[in-house]
Amino acid sequence: MKIEADLHIHTVASGHAYSTVEEITKEAAKLGLKMVALTDHGPALPGGAHPYHFWNLRIMPTKLNGVRILKGVEANITNLDADLDLPVDYLETLDIILAGFHPKCGYESGSVEQNTAVLVKAINNPLVDFIVHPGNAKFPIDPETLVNAALEKSVPLEINNSSFLPTSSREAAVSYDLQIIKLAKEKGLPLVLSSDAHIYTQVGKVDKAVELIEEEGVSYKQVLNTSVSAVLDYLAKRRALR
Helix, strand or coil, X not given: CCCCEEEEECCHHXXXXXXXXXXXXXXXXXXXXXXXXXXXXXXXXXXXXXXXXXXXXXXXXXXXXXXXXXXXXXXXXXXXXXXXXXXXXXXXXCCEEEEECCCCXXXXXXXXXXXXXXXXXXXXXXXXXXXXXXXXXXXXXXXXXXXXXXXXXXXXXXXXXHHHCCCCCCCCHHHHHHHHHHHHHHHCCCEEEECCECCHHHCCCCHHHHHHHHHCCCCHHHEHHXXXXXXXXXXXXXXHCC
């Protein structure tokens, strides 16, 4: 299985990532990727990009080094209402909006039921295009409730390759993600496989995520970002819901 689009990548603007847009797109082109999404952390994360960084993404070219660029954000869920850390008028200027939990960003982990309910609220937000790294024991969730909510709104869930690396801070990611993958296969929920690259050498690296879904027999057709056209069609449908 091979992805055409890596939809979760960080630049130096995230504060704790280490590559430029030029370095990222050059690496993507070398790997044969057709699309990358620049999804720097929102401002609630310590060291995250300033809100105006996202407003000014309008100056970014739509293609660099032959690679299509989506201008986006990895927005932080900040409270029980699943509010995000950028104003709506800023979010509406972006091509793609990811949302998820991060420590020290306003929302601190609660019970399984509470965490799941908050992620369901994020799924119900028409501005949110997919949920990032839901598999994390620091923010425990009920996978079946989450998958059912995502299926109802046709919002993919991410299988985040960086969660499986030795450097990851996400606990029990494999256990949670395997449950999500099995339920997604059973119910037909689309998935997104992402690198969550914080340096250009990680761009397009989804090998561990691929291993997990192939072990469970998930078809490449169920992975949204194996096709650029499927990604663009999906995002167009999301915009029509706003």
